[in-house]
Each structure stands twice: as structure tokens, then as C-alpha cells.
Amino acid sequence: MIDLAWLIPAFPLAGFALLVLFGRRLGEPGAGWVATVASAASFATTVAVFADLVGMEGEERFRVQTLFTWIAAGSFEVDAGLLIDPLSITMALFITGVGTLIHLYSIGYMHGDPKFSKFFIYLNLFVASMLLLILGDNLALTFLGWEGVGACSYFLISFWFSDEANASAGKKAFVTNRIGDFGFMVATFVLFTSLGSINYDDILTRADELSTQTATIVVVLFMLAAAGKSAQLPLYVWLPDAMAGPTPVSALIHAATMVTSGVFLLTRLNPVLAEAELWSRGLIAWIGALTALFAATIAVAQTDIKKVLAYSTVSQLGYLFLAVGVGGFVPAIFHMVTHAFFKALLFLGSGSVIHGLHDEQDMRRMGGLRSLMPVTAFTFIIGWLAIAGVPPFSGFWSKDEILLFAWNADGIGGKGLWAVGLVTAMLTAFYMTRQVILTFFGRTRFFDPTAAEIDAAASGRVGEVEAEMLAVTEARMAAVAALEKAATDVVKRSDAVSKAKTVLVEATAAVGASTDGAEGHDKLVKAFDRAVKAVNKSEAAVVKAENAAAAAEVEVDQLTAQVTATEARLSDVTDEVGRAPRPAAHVTAVTEATDAGPLVEYLPESYHRRQDQHPHESPATMTLPLVVLAVLAAVAGGLNLPFTKDLHFLEHWLEPSLFGNEAKVAATAGTKWILGVVAVAVGAVAIVAAFGVYLRGRADPAQIERRVLADGWYVDESYAGFMGGPGRRLFEGLSWFDRTIVDGIVGGVARSVTVAGQSLRVLQPGFVRSYALGIGLGSVLVMAWFVGRLFQ
């Protein structure tokens, strides 16, 4: 079976090829199943190879299988070959195993995505690359896998590329990793010039031929490479951003497998590490320890469920670095395996939560999901117990091993490394407890209005009164206008009365002057009557106008009162809206509901829509992997139990890969027990504290979740500031230099083109053309002559 080891990477590669060709036709869920089966077949092969290997004696368990020569020039030759040994097979086991589970999970998670089949193309290619990375029998092939997983990571982070942030995150991951890759390449060159070979077989067996200085340089360069891939200081910045990818990707690539490859590489090269100066190993250990602590402090203040896990991953990878630096290769691999289980579990759990909550990632909007998503909650809690170092879950055993080796590493940092590791363990227990409480315990905050929704409601509510105010003001203005018109009318009518009265006086006088029966007397009497009527009529009109004016005045008064009232109401409402509670922007609101109060009916559509949504448990394709991983996360500590030598299964198994470079632990059994008890105690304190703060409200979370922590100590901003500032200006300066100085000065040729341009307008045909003609004719003649000779 061991001869069929090449099938391990071949299966996912075949799956990849199949999906590239037929993926779109297979569609959903067919493409997903093809990819899953390919990964599962790879896992089955790995298990078979593992079984073969277990049956062999020490030296036998280190085999090279050459498939074909890849690149060869001069004395340089690398093959496409596999190195089958306990280390590579251990890696392959959990990569294909966890990988298959995550493939299965993705079928449920990516349901309905228009690029469903494309996702699995990348996923299979990733698994194949990752397997080449660990199985390659030389540095070049490892580098192929190394860059291959980087490319897949890039594809998958920017999978939903329409969002600019995702695209940026993908590019950032690739470019940051390339900085590390630079170290990888140069280290490879140094090894080749020193040993004449970059095959592991030669490097590992002949590492003692390296001078201490050379070995140190190689180790530092590979450390740079590993710091990129395994997200250590100062190159960790890409990993938190990488969470922009779909959650299964975060679980597989950015937690369980790819990010461990830096640690794998350093472990693989343990004989070189052994040759290097102590300080270079100390550097690895300290970078790891400080990264672990640094990332843990940031994780404490994150509100995005995946960001917590991302910083937690950076922190846990720091532990692995620490372990490698102090010569604890077995603990490093041990913790790598347990971490792969529990961190994949936690990520997939968070994905299940996000899926169930319709893409909600903010933990301030979760809470109380325990009853709504029982399987997810239960498995997540097991993951939490594992990572928090609660015995007997797996993380406890592997983390304790690392702390023991750190305690043992007096030459590098006294007990400093151990102390940093212990503080980190405490922080880990704290932020993970915080996450579990915020997500699964306490009130269900999912239905609460968000700050934005309350703002929208507030402006809706105030807007309504404002509109009312506007209407009333306008009505009052119209009434005032009417009143004015009525007043004018009264004056006009009064004028008409006085005019009519004048006519009546004249008519009365005329009637009095004439005699009865005289000619025209009747006419005058009629005129008099008319005048009397006119006076009466106009007087009536005045009365009517006066009435109208009075009515208008009343209306104006009424409306004025109404305006005043509305004005008062507006200010009341504004006050009331201002007082309405908002969910805290920075600090987690835990116990109290955000009561929208009278604003409820004004909340926007999104709020009401959410009331109809039901946070739900995920489908079986998603929960099954959770359950399997939960079991593994619970029991994987059994791989390497500390009690007796016979229980150090992993240590015995890995022996052929470590060439006796594993550090010897001098501590007595008593010391070990004390260290273990201290670690458990510290973790317990942190867990209790987190319960106190986040479930019982014994302290204000704002005191813990400082702005500087939430913003990751501003490292990212500083990098971005440099790249966008001085870095960009330097490149722009070079570009300017090229356009003006170089192009302008070299031979003055460019200038002569423009200056001679005028004369060349005349010269051009006589110059280039005749040159062309000369060359052309000459060559035709020569050719003709030769062709003639040739075919004679």
C-alpha cells in the first residue's frame, strides 16, 4: 500500500481536474460530492499508508518515492518525489481527515451560492497543494505546495470578489506571504550552495556538514518564511483579514492546515535547527511566545465571531512556534493536531451560527442560541473546553506539553517563555469563555433593533412630527392671508356705504326740491328709492364682511395655538428619541434588552423582516462534521498522554523524523504535576472571571475591551499608512524618475526624436523608408542568391 502513496495527492488533483472540466455541468450538489469523495479517497489512502508504516521499524518508516525528475540543470536536480515518514503522514492524516469533513460541511454551507462548483474546484486544488507541501521530498516541491496553497488561499479569500474588501484581503494575504517566500527561496539557495542538494534526504542526514553560521542563516530565513505562512509577528496581519473568505475556508485553510505549514517546515528541518546557534532557536521561541500573547490580547476585544477565532488562531500558532523554538517538536505536532480539531470545530461552529442567523457575524447580536441551535452549541462548547485547557479535553494535554517544554528551556529565556505562555493560556480561557457566553448564553439579542435601525426609526418618528409642523404652519399662513383679505373687504364695503349715502342725500334733496306731479318727479322718487335700496344693500355687505373678518381672526388664533402646540411636541419627540436606548457601539450589551419603546412602529423593514426569521439549526451535512470534530477534540489528548513513557504514542511514532533532536525534559514528575495544576487553576480563574463579567454583569466590559485592543494595537493601520504613504511615494518617485530623467537623458535620443521631428518630417520617408528599402533589397538579393545556391 505504501507504494500507492502517490495517490494521496493524486485524488484531490483528479477531483480538481474533473471539476474544472465538468464542474459547471455537475452543479449543486454534485460538484460538492465529487470533491468530497476525492478528499475522502485521499484520506482512505493515507490511512492505509499509515497502517503500513505503523507496522514498520524505526528506520524503515522514512521512505522516499521518486515519481519523475522535475527540474534538473548541472549539479542541481529535484524530483517530483514523496517523502513518506511519520511526520508527513501525521500531517496528511489530519489534513485529509479534517479536509474531508470540511468538504462535507461546505456542501451545506455553500448551498445556493451561484459559484458553488467553483468553490469546490479551489477546495480540491488546495488539498492537493497542501499534500504536496508536506509530502514533497525536497524543498522545491514543498515550495510548490507552499505557493500553491497561497494561491488557493488568495482565490478563496477573494471568492466573493465583488466586495472590494474581500478582494483586498486576498491580495494582502498573497503579497504578505510572498515576503516570507523570499526567505524560503534564499534559504533554499544557501542550502544548495552549501550541501549541493535540496532533497530532504540529503539535508536531514548531512545537516552536520553545515557550519553553525550557515545553519543559523538558513534557520532565520526559514523562520521568515514560516512567520509569513503561520501568521507570526510581524507578518500576521493578513490572517485576520483572511476571514473575508467563506467560513469553511477559514476553518480548513486559515486555522487547521495551511497556517501550520510554517511550523511543519521548521519541524521537518529539525536537524538544521539543531546545528544553528542557540539564539536563532530562541528567536523562534520568543517570536512565538510574543505573538501568542499579543494576538490573545486583541482577541479579547473583538466583536466579530470570526475575528475572535482568527486572532485566537494567530495566538495558538504562536504556541507552536514557541514549542519548535524550545525543541519541543512532538508537542508542536501534538498541539497542531489537537488545534486542527478544535479550531476547525470552532470555525465550523461559528459558520453554523452565521448560517443560522442569516449572515450575522456580530456577537453583540447573538446570545441565547443554545436552545435554538443545540447541536452547534453543544459541539462549540466542547471546542471551547478543549482550547481553554480544561482537562481532560485535548487542548489541555497538548498545551501543557508546550508549557512544560517552555519551563524546561532555561537556556533561552529563563522561565520567561513559560510565564508568557501561561498568561496567554489565561487570556485564551477568558476570551473563549466570553465568546461562548456572548453567542450561546444570556439573552437572544438577534431580534433586537440594531443601532442603525433605531436611528432610522428615530428619524422616522421625528420626521413625522416635522411634517405635521410644516402642514400646520402652512395652514396658519393661509389663514392669516385670508384675514388680511377680509379686512380689506370690510374697508372696501364701508367705502361703498358712504358713497351710497352721498347718492341718497343728493336724491333726497332732489325729491324735496321738486313738486308732486311735476314733470320728472316720479323719476326722482324712483331714484330716491334706488338710493335707499343701495344704502341698505351695501350696509348689509359691510356686516357680512365684518363677520367674515371676525371668523378669519378666530381661525388664525386657533392655528397659531396649534403651531405652538406642535412646536412643543416636536421638541418633546426629539428629546424622547434622543433618550431612546441604543445598543452599545463598542462594549457588549449583555443583560439588558435594547428597548426601542415608542419607536417600535417606526423601525425599518429590516427589523420587522428579522422578527419573522427563525435562527435555526444547520442541516445534517453541516452538523455531522461538527459532531465528529467534537469527538476528536474531546479525546485527541490520548495521542500523547504524559503519565508514563508507554503512553507517549506520538513521541514514539515521530521518532524517525526527529533524528534525536527533541529536547530532553529534565523536570521531575512532581514539577510536572505542579505545572499542570497551575495551568488548570489559571484557566479556571479566567473562565470564572469571564462568567462574572459577561453573564452576571459584575464588571463593565468596557474596562476590558479597550479601543487599542479592538483595533489590534494599530499595527495594521501603521502598515497601511506606510504602504499608502512613504511606500507609495517612493514608487511614484521611481515612476516619475523613469518618465522624465531616464527617458530624457539616455543618449538624448528621445529628445532628438522630438527636435528632429520637424526635419524628420522631411527626412522620414528619406530616412526610415530608404533604410528599410536598403535593408530589404539587400536581404532579398542575398536570400535569392543563397536560395539559388542551395537548390542548385
Add this chain to the structure above:
Amino acid sequence: MSTTTVLAAEAATFPVLPALIVIPVVTAVIIGLLPASRADYSKLAALIGSSIAGILTVYVLWNFDAADGGLQFVSQQSWVGDLGLSWFLAVDGISLFLVVLTGLLFPVAIVTTEPHHDPKPYYLWLMLLMAGSFGAFLALDLLLFFLFFEIVLVPMYFLIGGWGHGNRVYAAMKFFLYTMAASALMLVGIVALVFLARDDTGGPTFNVVTLASQHRLSSTAALLVFASFALAFAVKVPVFPVHTWLPDAHTEAPTAGSVILAGVMLKLGTYGLIRFGLFLFPATVRDLAPVFLTLGVIGIVYGAAVATMQRDLKRLVAYSSVAHMGFVVLGIFAINSQGLTGSVVQMINHGISTGALFILVGWVYERRHTRQIEALGGLQSAAPVMAGVFTLVMLSSIGLPGLNGFVGEFLILLGTFSAAPWWAVVAATGVILAALYLLWAYQRSFHGPAEGDNATMEDLRLTELFGIAPLLILIVFLGVYPKPMIDRIEPTVDVLIEHVEDRVPDFAEDEPDRLRRAGTDGLIDAANEAHSETEEHGGTEDHGETETEAEDHGETDASSETEAGGTEAGEGE
């Protein structure tokens, strides 16, 4: 080794190398004779002609004896005997794949692109360009080489000036003047070399093989002649600081012109540096190596940095060529097996990847009528297939292992590291920058939200996909299994290195070993030592050994040289 026997051997078989030059010329004549009303047929004619030539190159590849590092398919005729001019064509491991690349890129460029007007003269020039390119890679007579080297300028000038974009006349003129001015000096150098070496070679000869093994130019004379050659080649590569014609020419040229310019014509420079630089003047090249290594490294880092800031997608690809060709220069002047093999591999791979990139940028331009990166965005939504193809080519250009671009770059850096570690270290930073400028450009063009015309851009047509498919297949194949290619390149490189060892007595085999002390101080010391040694031959006690070795070589020199000459010229038999 007389030419007659060579001829006798050659005359019996089909003269395939001359046919490579003749077929495109005949095609050009046919196109020229097409009546104006049948101008549409010129594309078909060009496609058929270039494909036949392409198939012939495959024939050459197929029948090439991989184990033989010497010249093959020799076609030799004396011309003006008194002047030592001859018709001398042959391929070896260094030129073989350049010839095949030429035979591949022309048909691909013809299939994938279309001139906007006057197809007849367009395809006519293209066919003449093909003939000239073949000739330049095949000629082993200095004057014949020079003739072809110059011929290619003319069609390219007219292609850029006649079918280019925007500022095409300026770009064409700049291209022409730069390259012509530089090669004018080369002609002087050629004549001087033949004249100065006429006694060593027993009468004047332009035969490169004879000259290389027999000329005894003083180091000053060799330096001057080499300088005149090197300038012509440096402009062509192009090497910093004589590269500024390239962005203009590339950007304004029609797509097919850019493809050929990047894929084939730039290689004339690096090919020339090997064949007519290192081969003819190994000692001079060795002495000047630090200068060229430095220029190569500047090209890599500077080209990449300037590429990052380009706003025009095509200009960005043009500057990426400066960076990639910097790697080739680096490998040549490492003067060792890995470096030189890597350089030849890189020449081919750059031709494939950059050719494909230019085709893709051309397609984007056809559809969107702009190459300004800021006017693009979100193209992947509308054109997922094109985005996928672009991604593959981009990763190849970045040098992702498993794809073709990696193999050459890695070998070059490996070879350079054993010869001049610090140069290799600086050059390796180019790998970071390459990822930066290409990924950033891709992000701004293909990722992000799609708006306006970007949202409705047409995806690749099936014909287009088939047209570019050969390049995509090679990108993967040569990345996964470069062995067949390297197997054919390496024997020739080994012969070349042996030749250098014969000609440069103190070019000790163990030189790289001394440089292998990889400690930081060791690196600097080694690099410094390498320098000072090249300047003063002997003197310090350190050189005792090498001097005696030099004498040993001196004794056997005469015999070994005639041997070398004999084997190399007699390969055709």
C-alpha cells in the same frame, strides 16, 4: 570539418532551416500579389504560411538530438569566400526553443488578433518579421546575423507606426532610432573583430564558431568589440537604462506587434548576449559580469517598482517585461549551468506568458476601448472565463511553482546565488514585487463591483479560447514537466561552459565552491574576492594554484581549441 562535407551531409536531407526563412517570405510575396479585392484572404494566407513554418519548427524539435550539445541541422554555403562571408544556419539547445517559440507565437498572434485596417500590408509585414526572426536565431555567420537582426526592425517599425494606437508615430520612431543607433556600432564591431582576428583564423571569416575558438584579441580590443555588441543587445533586451523605448513601443503597438515584440524580439538581445557575447568573449564577459549582474538586478527591482505605478494595463505588462528580462540577464552573467539554462528557459517562458498577457489586454481593449486600469473594475462578474485565463497567465508571470514562469526564475536565482549571492538576494525581492503589481492590477480590473460597460463586457468567445489555448497548455506543461525542454538546452549550455573554461584559464571550476561559504561575512568576502580577482590576474598568494592551472590549460589550449572547433563545426555530419 570542411564545409563541403557538411554540405554533402545536409544536401541529402530537406533543408529545413532555410525553409523556415523562405516559407514566410514566400507567404509575404503571395500576400503582396493578392488583388486588392481579395485582401481578406491575406489573413488566411498568413495563417497557413506561419502555421507551416510552425509545424516545421516542431519537426526540428522532434528530430533534434537531445544528447548532442553541438550544432544541428547545419546549413552552410560559402558566399563571398575571400571575405569569409558564408550562409551558415544551425540550431543548438540555446536557439532551438527560441525558434519553436517563434513558430508558435506568430500563428497564435494571427489567430487571436485582427488589424483594424489594411490587412494586406499588415500580414505582409508580419510574415517578413517572422522570416527575419527565424534568420536571426539561426544565423551563425556574424554578418548574416546582423542582416537579420536589422531586418526585423523594419516590419516592426511599420506595424507600430501603421496599425498602432495613440502616439504610434512617436513610439515607432523612438523604437527605430534606439535600436538602429545601437546596432550601427555593432556593425563596426563586427568588422573590427573579423579584421583583428584574420590572422588567428587564417584569413578573414565571419563564422562565429571559428571566431569563438580561435580569435586572440587583446583584452582591450575584446572589450571594445564586446562593448559595441553589448550595447546593441542591451537596447534590445532592454537593460536599464536604455529601456525607455519599450513601454512606448509596447503600449502603442497593435496587439500582435506587442506579442511578437515581447515574445520574440526582446529575446534577440539576450540570445545575442549569449551567442555573440559570452561565446565570443568569455573573458570579457566574465570581467564585466558584475556590471551586467547589477544592471540585471536593477532591471528586476526597478522594472517591477515602476510597473506597480502604471495606470495603463498594457504599459504595466511592458514594464513587467523589463523585470522579467532582467532575470534573463542575471542568469547569463552568472556564467554557470543553472544560470544559463535558467536564462534560456526564462526566455521561452517569458515569451509564452507575456505574449498571452498582451493578447488578453488586447481583448480587454477591444471590448472596453480603454486600457486605463481605473476605468475597469469587476470584469470577472461579466467575463468569468477571461478572468480565469487571466489569472492563470498572471500566476505564471508571477512565477508560481507548478507553472512555467517558476522554473527559469528559480534556476536563474539558484545559479546566480552560487556565483554572486548578494545579487541573487536582491533579485529575489523582485518576486515579492511581481506579486504586488500584478495582483493589484488584477484586483482593480477584475475584482470589485462592476459598473457601466464593465458589467456587460462580453466574455471570451470559443474561437478566442482555442486561439490562446496552446499558450495555456504550455504554461501548465512546462511548469509541471520542464524536463524535456531542459534536457535539450543543457547539453549546449554545458558545451558553452566548457568553452568558457577552455578560453578563460582562470575560470576555475571550483570558483563557485569558494563562493559557497554562505555566512554573511563569507558572502561579502566571496563577492569582493570574485571582483578583485577578475581585475588583477594573479599577484596575491591566493592565486598560486589558479596560475599553475592556467599554465596547464595554456599547454593544451591549441589542441583543445582545434578539437572544440572540430566538434562544433562538424556536428552536422
